[in-house]
Amino acid sequence: xxxxxxxxxxxxxxxxxxxxxxxxxxxxxxxLFSFGLFAVVTRRNAILLLMGIELILNSANINFVAFSxxxxxxxxxxxxxxxxxxxxxxxxxxxxxxxxxxYQRFNTVNVDEVSDLRE
Amino acid sequence: xxxYDAAFYFFALITVVSAGTVAMSRNIIYSAFSLLFTFFxxxxxxxxxxxxxxxxxxxxxxxxxxxVLLLFGVMLTNxxxxxxxxxxxxxxxxxxxxxxxxxxxxIVLFRITDWNIVQADPxxxxxxxxxxxxFMTSYLLPFEVASVILLxxxxxxxxxxxxxxxxxxxxxx
Numbered sequence: 001x002x003x004x005x006x007x008x009x010x011x012x013x014x015x016x017x018x019x020x021x022x023x024x025x026x027x028x029x030x031x032l033f034s035f036g037l038f039a040v041v042t043r044r045n046a047i048l049l050l051m052g053i054e055l056i057l058n059s060a061n062i063n064f065v066a067f068s069x070x071x072x073x074x075x076x077x078x079x080x081x082x083x084x085x086x087x088x089x090x091x092x093x094x095x096x097x098x099x100x101x102x103y104q105r106f107n108t109v110n111v112d113e114v115s116d117l118r119e
Numbered sequence: 120x121x122x123y124d125a126a127f128y129f130f131a132l133i134t135v136v137s138a139g140t141v142a143m144s145r146n147i148i149y150s151a152f153s154l155l156f157t158f159f160x161x162x163x164x165x166x167x168x169x170x171x172x173x174x175x176x177x178x179x180x181x182x183x184x185x186x187v188l189l190l191f192g193v194m195l196t197n198x199x200x201x202x203x204x205x206x207x208x209x210x211x212x213x214x215x216x217x218x219x220x221x222x223x224x225x226i227v228l229f230r231i232t233d234w235n236i237v238q239a240d241p242x243x244x245x246x247x248x249x250x251x252x253x254f255m256t257s258y259l260l261p262f263e264v265a266s267v268i269l270l271x272x273x274x275x276x277x278x279x280x281x282x283x284x285x286x287x288x289x290x291x292x
Contacts, residue, residue, distance in 0.1 A: 018120050020167075024127065024131070030226045030229060031226075033225065034222025034225070036142070037218045039141060041214040042208045042214040044208065047147065047151075047193050047196065054181070054189075058158070061161070062164060062165075066168055068170070070236050071237060072237025075250055078170050078173050079253050079254065079258050081173055082254075085180050090268055090269055090271075091272075092185045092189065093188065096188050099196060101279055103196040
């Protein structure tokens, strides 16, 4: 179990913090994930909820690509990331359509006010 | 600190700060445009991770497609005469605590795990050709399924979003 600052570099020396390793990318993706989660759980506006979901998908993608670069997976991680982007595009289109429909019927996109299945 | 590291910290800073703005800003337009910078920062991170094709795809689809869609959504679901496009928040303190705990847990896990790093410094090569080959060979089925999903999403989105008179007549249904 190696601590963060004690990952042996190729030269056998112990590099401290500043040299970018896999962990740095994972930390960025963790921060992105928690911001996305925060947007999803606290926002009332449905559009901002979708933005939070996009942040979460992006953080997952960073993980895929980082493991593809460092984990010896060759290009498999990048291929999966392309599929994630495709699905994100489809999801955004469908979700926007649903949100527009909600707005037409309820005149609001605040998710806590849209609690009825029928008008 | 090499140039690579400096570039990483630059893009990481852009990504994290603008993601924070997306999550925290009360103004929807600020959030939407911060999302633009987040996508740019993530594209830069892809470039640093030797994923050139993915970086361009990120710019084309996220910035050119999804972000424009989201902006359309913002514009279409708010009264244009409203100068301030504010958004309410609910339970922001419990949410912040839980999300901070989740993020902290993830970071601690990422740090203490002894990752099996195979390739520390691979030779940088263009990935487009190999990716295209993979989509036509080992990832052929997911590739075709993705195309069908996109078609279904296209038709479904158009069907859901349009105004339908017959649905309006069935209000009491």
